[in-house]
Amino acid sequence: QVQLVQSGSELKKPGASVKVSCKASGYSFTTFGLNWVRQAPGQGLEWMGWINTITGNPTYAQGFTGRFVFSLDTSVSTTYLQINDLKAEDTAVYYCARDAVLDPWGQGTPVTVSS
Amino acid sequence: DIQMTQSPSSLSASVGDRVTISCRASQGIRNDLGWFQQKPGKAPKRLIYAASSLQSGVPSRFSGSGSGTEFTLTISSLQPEDFATYYCLQHNSSPYTFGQGTKLEI
Numbered sequence: 001q002v003q004l005v006q007s008g009s010e011l012k013k014p015g016a017s018v019k020v021s022c023k024a025s026g027y028s029f030t031t032f033g034l035n036w037v038r039q040a041p042g043q044g045l046e047w048m049g050w051i052n053t054i055t056g057n058p059t060y061a062q063g064f065t066g067r068f069v070f071s072l073d074t075s076v077s078t079t080y081l082q083i084n085d086l087k088a089e090d091t092a093v094y095y096c097a098r099d100a101v102l103d104p105w106g107q108g109t110p111v112t113v114s115s
Numbered sequence: 116d117i118q119m120t121q122s123p124s125s126l127s128a129s130v131g132d133r134v135t136i137s138c139r140a141s142q143g144i145r146n147d148l149g150w151f152q153q154k155p156g157k158a159p160k161r162l163i164y165a166a167s168s169l170q171s172g173v174p175s176r177f178s179g180s181g182s183g184t185e186f187t188l189t190i191s192s193l194q195p196e197d198f199a200t201y202y203c204l205q206h207n208s209s210p211y212t213f214g215q216g217t218k219l220e221i
Contacts, residue, residue: 035211045151045159045202047211061210062116095158100206101149103170105158 002026004034004096004106011112012086020081020109022096029077030054032099036070036081039108040092050100051079086113117141117205121214128193128219136188136201136217143183144207150179150188151202159202163188193219 007021022034036048049060051070058070069082083090091113096106118141128134138148146166151159161170163179166186176191190197198221203214 044216045153045204045213047204047213049210059209097159100147100211101161101164102151102159102204102206102211103149103161103164105160108158 002098002104004098004104006094006096006106006109009110009112011114013115014086014088014113016086016113017082017084018086018111020083020094020111022079022081022106024077024079024098029074034079035097035099035102037095037097037102037105038092039095040089048081048094053079083111086111088113116210117144117208117212119203119205119212119214121203121217123217124215125218125220127221129221130193130195132193134190134193134219136203136219138181138186138188138203138214140184140186140205140207144205146182147205147207148179148181148186149204149206150177151204152197152199153202154199162201 003025005023010018012018030053033050033052035050038046038048048064051058056072067084071080093108093110095108120139122137148166150163152162153159162173162177166181167179178189180187198219201217
């Protein structure tokens, strides 16, 4: 079945970097784009952007430019979210989700930024 | 950017009730709208796509309607497992935007 499996929870210090992975299975990886969604503690869902799995071209929503990087490794059907220069306000659960219609979702990766 | 205004933000209801949640788009989005259910500590799950199409495996008590700027999610007879938070999402144009969420409580 179609599945997105994300890497495990992360605890990082301010100023560090983190790389979250999202591995797809059950379908042809380059058929659909992949989105990233952030959910801060107790808050709603926020679309961060998406990556074209054919070209590797990323599109970032406002507020997610500069420190946020989407990338791909098509050989292992995986997309990555890297966040550089982490700040306390980056503490959130990060989800990947397939295609513009956001189905299915990965299980989420909690990222905690604390000194 | 397209703004999605979802209402109500919270809703108290009982098992067996019929409930309706609304989303209004700041400009026309055709039927490029989905509804999602999220339970605490879990990833969101899509219930409805293309505004009114039921996701496979989702109970038929869930239904969606609307087009353009006004959309509704209806649960015809609430079950205990339906108490969760619900979100709409427009994917008509980038950036995609979610509604603020509706927390459905007993």
